[in-house]
Amino acid sequence: MTQLALVIDLNVCVGCHACVTSCKEWNTSGSAGPLCDENPYGADPTGTFFNRVQTFEVGQYPNTETVHFPKSCLHCEDPPCVPVCPTGASYKRKQDGIVLVDYDKCIGCKYCAWACPYGAREIDEKQQVMKKCTLCVDRIYDTTLPERDRKPACVMACPTSARLFGDIHDAESAVSKAIRESAGYALMPEWGTHPANHYLPRRKTNLKIHEDELERIDNPLKVDGKLPKPSKTDPTLDDVTSW
């Protein structure tokens, strides 16, 4: 079984929002209709987005870290939003595990949004149907695109390659390796939703230097003792520098 997912590397994300704009551009231009905005140039612009980048400050000044946190539908393996849908508009695809909404069946009752602990679903205020990340399902299978472009728009846009895309059920995929080797984790594991999307934690690169590595073990000075320090009036070895 395939389970497509994103793996987002928080160690690399710089919070540039390129994934947000790229996602919006692709998904507002598709056959499923626009992602409507309201008051886009007014005082309180608001609109439908599949993906948002949030920013958190971790720690107490001055020991703080700024964490940019991209957030979209996690395509849970046990999605709580699907069984509650009264119409069957919300469904999880068997073939690739993508959770989708059929915009032609949705009645806009918002119950699925209540049932999602991550707040991944947003109602389109103009079309009055529930919308969410589709993992660019209209793009990743499009054979008219060159193979390297068959990825979600957010992954294509990320300038730091913080977003990986692939099948987390394939142990040899890049995403599975990243989760395995870089301590990938799921959000709110306490609810048993088994999110397919994973996050890679911030990492610090430390170089541990042991005391005995500071001096060569075969240092002749150690073997023979240190040379006596010459006095200031003594001539130097090169007649230029002085002690």
Next chain:
Amino acid sequence: MNPALSVIFLTTLIGVGQGLFLALFTQQSYALFDLLPHQGARFYGWGSLLALVFTMTGLIASFLHLGRPERAWRAAAQWRTSWLSREVIVLPAFMVILFLYGACHLTGFDPVLVILPSGLGIHATIVLGWVGTIVAFALFVSTGMIYACLRFLQEWHSPLTVINFILLGSASGFTLATLYAAKFAPSQTGFFGGWALIITLLGLLGRSASLWRNARLKQKSTTQTAIGIKHPRIVQKAQGAMGGSFNTREFFHGKSASFVSRVKVSFLLCAFALPLLLLTVNLSYQSVLLLAIAFVAQYAGLLAERWYFFAEARHPQNLYYQGVS
């Protein structure tokens, strides 16, 4: 959560309708065994149609909640998994039974269907009443489970949610039945009033229990589990939008803590204290006016109670929307 008026009216109005029907049929069941005097068919018939008016108004309110009401018929599809879908099926079924029960009484078409060994004839309205009672409870359970089944809304994820929907809906329906009886069958006011008093008292117990439980809840989700960073101090600096989003509109009521606690006090007074007082007075001194005040106060109190029910539920998605800078 941000309480939606449509859902507040839906759940309270159908609760009154269900409670009123249960009250009328309880009286008819007592009368069947000659424990109470049997009332004229018009009493049950018009009472049932009054319950139908309440459930119908509730149904109309529910349509206002939908973004796409013209597709509402699709909501019956997923009854295998969705409590909302089950409610969508059970509510019209209950309304059909209310109509049939009322119509059988009013048209006089009430044949004896079964004769018990004791010689007691079971009329069609009795069978309809039993079916209606089951459906009324199924509707209470469906409505309650819509909220109780959401495991991460910890305030709702409790058997108390379903119990309170049953008790509060029945209480308001029995209070309305008391008022209805005071006007059209004064001899039965004591019977309905007594039950209304008992159920309102049980409702107060149930609601107090859930208030007590929710005040002591420890939220399982924290900002730490939400973003997966284990540090005691995490402050949100941006939420991806400055003008708000669906997430900030749907899940935050935006009222102050003092406003919320005032709503709590007012629903405890209006939905429980005042009706309990007036229903107690009713036991010795019958007055249509006082019972009308009791019902109106209790219904208004239940509107506040339902508002509070939504407002007190803290959705874990709110952890992602703690600040804009």
